[in-house]
């Protein structure tokens with residue numbers, strides 16, 4: 001059994017964070033494990049409260065997993081502060097883990113801050129150089145790379161600058177693109193660009209799309225897939241999950257983690 005770890009925040013509403021990641025791991029048939037960095041009180045309307053855990057609590061969870069079970073691939077989501085980023089980076093080095101996916105979560109859809117501003121520098125200096133792939137949305141890429149992204153050319157330039165920070169691959173996601181009909185995720189491995197396009201689904205229910213997308217990449221890497229192939233599967237997974245989104249609550253509802261497997265089994 002291949003094993004995937006998520007180091008992220010808990011979303012009590014179940015649409016994003018640890019909960020979205022574990023649901024995705026399950027659907028893609030890898031064994032899911034978690035190290036929780038913060039507990040959020042959250043629903044489809046937004047984040048009502050954030051309770052970060054101590055560095056020690058985060059490290060102990062990772063140690064327990066490393067000492068006994070092992071990890072084939074891991075992703076990070078909400079890391080909240082520079083001390084947690086530093087500690088997670090140290091654990092990655094100590095365990096010599098290589099399949100590292102960084103979803104640089106900064107701000108929840110409702111506007112709540114999930115990463116302290118001063119932690120961006122730790123993310124750039126400590127964690128990004130250790131990672132196999134990073135999956136920023138456009139606002140996150142703009143903060144990390146410190147440039148405006150308005151066009152495909154800008155996305156390509158930002159992708160090149162990510163590689164200069166030491167990460168091996170990057171996907172700049174297109175959920176925040178202005179095109180009303182299409183989303184385009186730009187993949188770059190330092191050599192070639194790939195443009196992953198899909199029909200834009202007209203829905204408010206996109207809570208946790210970034211978490212689900214990066215968790216799907218992690219699951220596929222844990223199974224031994226090559227990075228680009230893992231990204232292509234993740235794009236299919238998130239497209240199905242958004243197409244069959246679940247209208248729960250009164251705000252941004254979650255996506256449907258069952259949709260991809262349900263479709264695959266229909267195709268078989």
Ligand SMILES: Nc1ncnc2c1ncn2[C@@H]1O[C@H](COP(=O)(O)OP(=O)(O)OP(=O)(O)O)[C@@H](O)[C@H]1O
Pocket residue numbers: 016108109136137138173174175176183184185198199200201202203206207208209210211212213235238239242
């Ligand atoms: N309306 C949509 N229709 C189709 N695909 C979408 C839509 N919105 C987002 N996506 C896809 O979902 C994935 C996540 O992209 P997005 O840019 O929304 O990430 P994000 O902002 O980090 O997500 P979140 O913060 O909600 O977790 C990408 O593959 C993107 O193309």
Ligand SMILES: Cc1ncc(COP(=O)(O)O)c(N)n1
Pocket residue numbers: 008009010011016017018040042077078105107108109110114206207208209210211
């Ligand atoms: C614990 C946690 N992690 C990540 C997100 C980002 O998801 P979104 O941007 O859809 O709110 C979130 N809301 N909560």
